[in-house]
Amino acid sequence: MSTVLSIENLSTFFKTDKGIVRAVEDVTFSLEEGEMLGLIGESGCGKTTVAQSILRLIEYPGKVVSGKVILNGKDLLKATDDELYSLRWKEISVIPQSAMNALNPVYTVGDQIIEAILLHEKVSKSEAVKRTKTLLELVGIDGERQKSFPHEFSGGMKQRVAIAMALACNPKLVISDESTTGLDVLTQAQVIALIKNLQKKMNLSVILISHDLPMVTAICEKIAIMYAGKLVEWATTEEILNNPKHPYSKALLNATPNLSDPDREVVSIPGSVPNLVNIPKCCRFHTRCPYAFDRCLNESPELREVTPGHYTACFLEGDKNG
Amino acid sequence: MDNSVLLKVNQLKKTFIKKSGTVFNRKKTEVYAVNNVNFEIKKGEILGIIGESGCGKTTTARMVMRLMEESSGEILFEGNNLCTIKNAETNRLRKNMQMIFQDPYDTLNPGMRIVDILMEPLNAHEKNLPSNEKLKRVIEAIESIELKPAEDYLYRYPHQLSGGQRQRIAIARAVILKPSFIAADEPTSMLDVSVRAGILNLLLDLRKKMGLTMLFITHDLSTASYMCDRIAVMYQGRIVEIGPTKKIIQSPSHPYTIALVSVVKDLNYFIENREKLILDGEVDSTRKDTGCTFVTRCPHQEKVCHSKAPEIEALGNGHAVACHCHSNWLEKTS
Ligand SMILES: Nc1ncnc2c1ncn2[C@@H]1O[C@H](COP(=O)(O)OP(=O)(O)OP(=O)(O)O)[C@@H](O)[C@H]1O
Ligand SMILES: Nc1ncnc2c1ncn2[C@@H]1O[C@H](COP(=O)(O)OP(=O)(O)OP(=O)(O)O)[C@@H](O)[C@H]1O
Ligand code: SF4
Ligand SMILES: [Mg+2]
Numbered sequence: 001m002s003t004v005l006s007i008e009n010l011s012t013f014f015k016t017d018k019g020i021v022r023a024v025e026d027v028t029f030s031l032e033e034g035e036m037l038g039l040i041g042e043s044g045c046g047k048t049t050v051a052q053s054i055l056r057l058i059e060y061p062g063k064v065v066s067g068k069v070i071l072n073g074k075d076l077l078k079a080t081d082d083e084l085y086s087l088r089w090k091e092i093s094v095i096p097q098s099a100m101n102a103l104n105p106v107y108t109v110g111d112q113i114i115e116a117i118l119l120h121e122k123v124s125k126s127e128a129v130k131r132t133k134t135l136l137e138l139v140g141i142d143g144e145r146q147k148s149f150p151h152e153f154s155g156g157m158k159q160r161v162a163i164a165m166a167l168a169c170n171p172k173l174v175i176s177d178e179s180t181t182g183l184d185v186l187t188q189a190q191v192i193a194l195i196k197n198l199q200k201k202m203n204l205s206v207i208l209i210s211h212d213l214p215m216v217t218a219i220c221e222k223i224a225i226m227y228a229g230k231l232v233e234w235a236t237t238e239e240i241l242n243n244p245k246h247p248y249s250k251a252l253l254n255a256t257p258n259l260s261d262p263d264r265e266v267v268s269i270p271g272s273v274p275n276l277v278n279i280p281k282c283c284r285f286h287t288r289c290p291y292a293f294d295r296c297l298n299e300s301p302e303l304r305e306v307t308p309g310h311y312t313a314c315f316l317e318g319d320k321n322g
Numbered sequence: 323m324d325n326s327v328l329l330k331v332n333q334l335k336k337t338f339i340k341k342s343g344t345v346f347n348r349k350k351t352e353v354y355a356v357n358n359v360n361f362e363i364k365k366g367e368i369l370g371i372i373g374e375s376g377c378g379k380t381t382t383a384r385m386v387m388r389l390m391e392e393s394s395g396e397i398l399f400e401g402n403n404l405c406t407i408k409n410a411e412t413n414r415l416r417k418n419m420q421m422i423f424q425d426p427y428d429t430l431n432p433g434m435r436i437v438d439i440l441m442e443p444l445n446a447h448e449k450n451l452p453s454n455e456k457l458k459r460v461i462e463a464i465e466s467i468e469l470k471p472a473e474d475y476l477y478r479y480p481h482q483l484s485g486g487q488r489q490r491i492a493i494a495r496a497v498i499l500k501p502s503f504i505a506a507d508e509p510t511s512m513l514d515v516s517v518r519a520g521i522l523n524l525l526l527d528l529r530k531k532m533g534l535t536m537l538f539i540t541h542d543l544s545t546a547s548y549m550c551d552r553i554a555v556m557y558q559g560r561i562v563e564i565g566p567t568k569k570i571i572q573s574p575s576h577p578y579t580i581a582l583v584s585v586v587k588d589l590n591y592f593i594e595n596r597e598k599l600i601l602d603g604e605v606d607s608t609r610k611d612t613g614c615t616f617v618t619r620c621p622h623q624e625k626v627c628h629s630k631a632p633e634i635e636a637l638g639n640g641h642a643v644a645c646h647c648h649s650n651w652l653e654k655t656s
């Protein structure tokens with residue numbers, strides 16, 4: 001297996017009247033070919049900011065202040081606009097959160113996909129029409145339906161059209177930023193099932209951004225957990241479930257009700273998320289961590305590999321070399 | 323009525339008229355938001371209602387709480403029919419029935435301090451209580467929701483609290499009159515996971531201490547299984563299955579419940595068997611009141627499902643299901 005995307009020490013800040021919001025700081029993780037990685041964390045922890053930084057979509061007052069985003073050997077943060085334009089859709093694409101925003105109500109869904117193909121690839125119109133039909137069928141929609149308008153589809157179907165569109169130019173890496181949030185449970189599961197099957201069938205690499213821990217643990221090979229702008233743990237799903245290292249990861253697992261074990265008492269995490277404006281050097285979880293000690297208040301723990309392939313950022317966890 | 327039953331809902335119905343089309347060509351469609359719903363809740367019990375967005379959970383709760391008129395049906399609270407009762411009596415009963423809403427950001431008046439927010443129900447229903455007694459009650463209520471010391475919170479405004487703290491204040495407001503019944507409409511869905519657990523445990527704790535009876539609405543089956551003694555599953559205005567939580571989770575009997583349980587219990591099983599569990603649904607704007615409401619998505623449907631709405635049928639041990647074919651296909655799959 002080879003690494004498709006690697007993010008190294010990525011920091012993205014926002015300038016506000018009150019000071020600098022250190023929304024994403026020093027985030028490092030990578031993605032192998034054909035792998036599905038779940039990027040999870042609570043609201044405001046920086047998931048969308050990471051996704052937008054990868055695609056260089058951060059706008060003023062935000063700025064990627066340091067780090068690398070290496071896609072197949074190329075640093076996207078240094079790429080020219082033209083290079084970036086040719087990579088989007090063809091190498092990397094996004095399934096947006098809301099299909100309502102992604103689809104234009106006045107054009108048929110077919111026309112929208114066809115246009116996306118023609119805009120990014122040198123193919124004939126008839127070729128694009130043919131591919132659109134195949135794409136729709138791939139996401140379980142009758143190819144003849146390309147003449148339908150978005151409003152003629154249900155929410156789940158629109159979301160599937162948005163997936164078909166994201167796949168229009170055969171990208172190898174897909175980022176799904178909460179693309180099923182707001183759909184009802186079954187429709188959500190149908191869409192997730194589709195993404196999972198496509199990942200296997202087309203050997204896609206997928207970053208699945210979500211706050212739904214049970215869903216992510218069920219279908220992702222690896223999980224990266226963020227807390228207040230920092231990546232706190234990154235490991236295989238099995239490791240996260242059976243051997244979580246970071247106190248936040250442990251607390252998160254304990255806070256989540258589990259259908260297979262309804263009698264286990266769920267436990268909340270006391271306190272609340274720190275304000276990210278001008279946040280000083282510290283472990284950002286220290287205000288809520290039952291194990292916090294002096295060092296956690298004054299120093300920021302680095303992400304370290306504690307056992308092979310298992311990374312965490314906590315002073316309690318030693319290096320894999322001792 | 324069996325006097326262990328606190329709330330009983332009979333054939334409750336709410337039909338909205340949805341207008342669409344142009345000025346010249348007005349179309350009126352009926353939306354059967356709540357359609358012949360029946361359930362009862364015993365004293366001290368928590369009944370959960372789960373179901374997807376728009377299935378009628380909130381509408382049901384709002385009718386029970388008398389925040390909305392029913393189209394037809396009856397709601398019996400302590401044996402009194404709330405739908406026909408006179409005003410003075412409603413006022414007394416209303417004190418015993420309180421609601422917690424979904425959004426902790428909207429339900430507390432932003433211009434009022436916590437102390438004023440909590441005084442309000444006392445001023446309305448306990449007029450004769452001297453004001454130092456009222457303040458004592460307010461402090462008790464704040465401490466009962468684990469915000470200690472209460473004095474730290476009394477003079478804050480809602481925006482000076484976190485989402486979880488705000489939802490706690492909303493709960494304090496609901497319990498301050500010592501009601502016997504609470505309807506909680508998705509009280510944790512707007513909150514982050516890390517604070518959700520606290521609210522759930524708080525409600526369970528209050529039930530233990532105050533003997534509260536609860537209607538608990540959620541779209542999350544895991545949360546429902548953690549909170550509820552029994553669960554009612556709604557689909558498009560109807561209860562399609564109801565029973566003890568263990569039964570619903572371990573032997574779901576309606577195709578909708580089965581799909582729902584499999585998603586949450588074993589997503590990979592669902593992914594591999596998706597076509598056997600649920601069909602791809604399409605928008606159905608012209609919903610008719612004939613046939614089973616689930617027919618457009620049901621993989622087990624037969625001819626009768628298109629022409630006749632299934633009645634709810636008892637399976638024993640308080641478990642009941644509304645599906646023409648459940649016995650057929652349960653045999654097939656077992
Ligand atoms: N334009 C902006 N100006 C200032 N702060 C911002 C801006 N955009 C985002 N932030 C802050 O950056 C942090 C990370 O936000 P982000 O949207 O990445 O979170 P998220 O993990 O995607 O959350 P959610 O689960 O709610 O989508 C938050 O604290 C947010 O308030
Ligand atoms: N005031 C209203 N006027 C017209 N239609 C309404 C009104 N209130 C609700 N409805 C419709 O009634 C149906 C049931 O709505 P309800 O709010 O009870 O659903 P719900 O189960 O609480 O959904 P959610 O999970 O999204 O809160 C929906 O189709 C809704 O659009
Ligand atoms: S009655 Fe028929 S359509 Fe309805 S759920 Fe049962 S099998 Fe499916
Ligand atoms: Mg986001």
Ligand SMILES: [Mg+2]
Nearest residue numbers: 379380381507
């Ligand atoms: Mg509702």
